[in-house]
């Protein structure tokens with residue numbers, strides 16, 4: 001400090017200058033994301049434009065990647081042929097049944113593991129052992145167990161959704177504030193009432209984020225599920241496009257899958273807003 | 281209805297927490313329990329309300345709970361224990377739902393307790409929107425709604441700032457003056473004990489034994505902190521506590 | 535042969551003409567030196583001509599330094615050839631192959647495998663259940679379900695050819711796409727589908743185990759070009775000489791295979807010598823004694839001189855185009871380059 005003062009003295013006109021004043025630097029802020037509308041859309045649009053221009057000028061060869069306009073043309077062909085509804089309808093049915101049944105079962109088993117020492121000791125190692133098995137590897141077995149009809153397709157999705165829901169549910173139950181449960185007991189609530197009115201609502205945030213994951217897994221597994229004798233379905237469409245090297249149809253099919261993902265994610269966000277409004 | 285404790289001892293495996301506690305909580309009185317940290321106050325309260333089973337001795341209800349009491353032994357928790365996803369009225373309604381009350385009776389009970397705790401304007405609010413003091417009033421309203429015989433309160437004010445605490449203490453005194461509820465009130469705040477307690481039970485450091493029971497026969501409504509009698513009792517309690525607290529403070533936590 | 539690899543390759547090729555030149559195989563100016571060539575293959579007896587040509591030094595004689603790249607399925611071989619990851623491939627005439635040809639990525643340059651009456655070929659199997667219920671010959675096929683890998687696969691085409699020969703409507707046979715041979719076998723064994731058409735070494739094993747019943751042979755009804763030799767358009771244009779030499783060496787392997795494994799009067803010691811060569815590549819996880827019959831069962835008729843049945847390839851192409859599986863812009867000359875081998 002002394003040095004600095006000297007330095008100022010030498011250069012300053014006034015040796016007994018007023019105390020050095022300066023505004024305090026702002027160093028807070030940041031590290032918090034705020035909603036920025038249209039940025040995502042703009043990034044998307046810019047990428048599409050670069051892609052289209054690249055394809056038209058030949059920088060991106062047709063073999064590598066078809067132009068977005070070609071993929072769109074393939075999509076319109078699908079719309080005009082009337083097959084879009086058939087594909088989407090078949091897939092949605094499988095997704096809905098597989099996801100609902102898988103989530104419901106997962107919720108039941110997850111709650112059991114979360115609340116009962118025996119269920120936890122007996123089932124949670126089993127869940128950890130079976131969860132990481134790629135369901136695609138089991139397809140030949142699924143064919144034998146569930147047939148080549150809707151059964152094996154729904155089962156593939158069901159299995160995919162079941163395990164993440166189990167894990168999310170019992171994780172959520174583990175982190176429920178125990179004093180709330182104590183409170184329920186102290187007022188003489190029945191065990192079932194405590195589960196239904198305290199434990200499950202408190203675990204709901206974890207359960208919903210588990211569902212977000214399992215819904216994505218369901219869409220990922222759609223392609224695998226529709227490997228088994230599917231005539232219609234977006235997964236079957238994508239597979240056929242891949243087998244035929246029709247990359248424009250492939251991109252169109254993949255785009256439909258990702259639209260499906262966006263819609264599901266939006267629905268879950270809506271559900272979160274509706275059920276978890278109390279958090280804000 | 282009185283609550284009587286006979287020869288109560290409690291162990292957590294090898295840890296002796298409470299030793300031979302004998303105590304009565306007479307109807308219409310507030311019994312404050314003070315003692316150094318970790319001496320077993322919360323444990324005692326859990327034993328009183330049947331949330332835990334004593335290793336030895338027993339807790340007895342003497343006499344009948346008031347007519348219409350849905351939950352004779354009712355807790356008020358330190359951290360309120362409100363369900364954050366339920367509104368004020370729904371938090372109260374939670375503990376009434378299983379009793380097959382008619383819709384009208386349920387509604388009566390809810391609006392009655394909310395009026396008594398001055399919360400009628402906040403029926404639809406969720407806990408997040410309430411201040412700490414209001415949250416504890418909701419918890420008290422919830423406890424009152426089941427018409428308890430004994431209110432078991434574990435440091436109900438310690439999560440609040442000191443002004444709020446004063447206000448809520450006044451509320452409790454008003455409430456008692458109006459309806460003479462029975463309560464076991466755990467605290468480590470001596471000022472609370474001398475303001476609210478008809479009896480103050482002093483526990484020793486762990487294992488907790490009853491060191492002293494101090495009766496304060498000044499009516500609750502008339503107690504002022506400036507009153508030298510109050511100050512003297514508080515000083516006596518502190519002298520008793522100081523030694524225990526100092527020794528307890530030097531011991532390692534188990 | 536992933537899309538990613540392909541992307542990288544082509545990007546590089548497009549970014550710089552110089553590097554593109556280096557990436558193509560060998561350089562014409564140094565023809566005297568050994569040219570490095572990668573052959574994409576499946577571990578099947580039907581791909582054996584390449585193994586024989588390699589082991590017996592036919593490639594070396596042509597100044598080719600061949601390396602094998604092994605695949606699990608035929609379809610990726612076509613993709614890898616288009617991307618330049620392999621230089622030559624042997625693969626079925628599939629819809630995927632045609633669409634790649636339509637993008638001028640690759641062409642058929644020679645014939646390899648041909649269905650021919652009297653020689654081992656594709657076998658039509660019925661599930662035990664369907665067999666008991668009366669599906670005992672090809673004539674009973676209509677009204678039954680048939681497992682295949684994919685829409686537009688060779689299995690799909692074969693079925694349609696049988697239907698054609700017999701004058702049936704293909705819609706009378708319920709085609710079930712199951713993507714994988716393993717799934718097809720599982721579905722047939724458990725009676726979930728009634729039929730499938732299968733390569734001889736798998737089909738014979740299933741029939742021998744009693745897991746399924748043979749109800750006919752494809753080449754009793756249809757003779758056609760099953761698989762072909764493909765290479766990239768880049769190779770055809772920049773290194774036609776290498777292509778020519780490669781096919782010449784490969785043809786010698788074909789000649790040995792047909793003479794040693796298919797001819798009923800073949801010299802037993804030659805048969806054993808060939809089987810030993812193939813055992814280095816096929817059924818390597820089994821001891822020779824166990825592998826030998828499977829290897830010999832897998833032998834099918836190979837086109838002498840790698841001759842190509844262009845007429846049949848065109849017929850196949852037209853079927854795919856008519857079925858809407860392949861872009862109608864495709865011409866047979868885009869699909870086949872007939873300058874290298876005899877065609878008919």
Ligand SMILES: Nc1ncnc2c1ncn2[C@@H]1O[C@H](COP(=O)(O)OP(=O)(O)OP(=O)(O)O)[C@@H](O)[C@H]1O
Pocket residue numbers: 292295297315316317318319320321322323324468486534
């Ligand atoms: N469930 C339990 N299992 C084992 N030990 C426990 C359990 N609950 C409390 N203890 C131990 O028993 C002793 C008494 O605990 P308790 O909570 O009753 O004390 P306290 O007087 O309420 O303390 P504080 O003033 O900090 O609230 C402590 O040493 C505590 O660690």
Ligand SMILES: [Mg+2]
Pocket residue numbers: 321322323
């Ligand atoms: Mg405590």
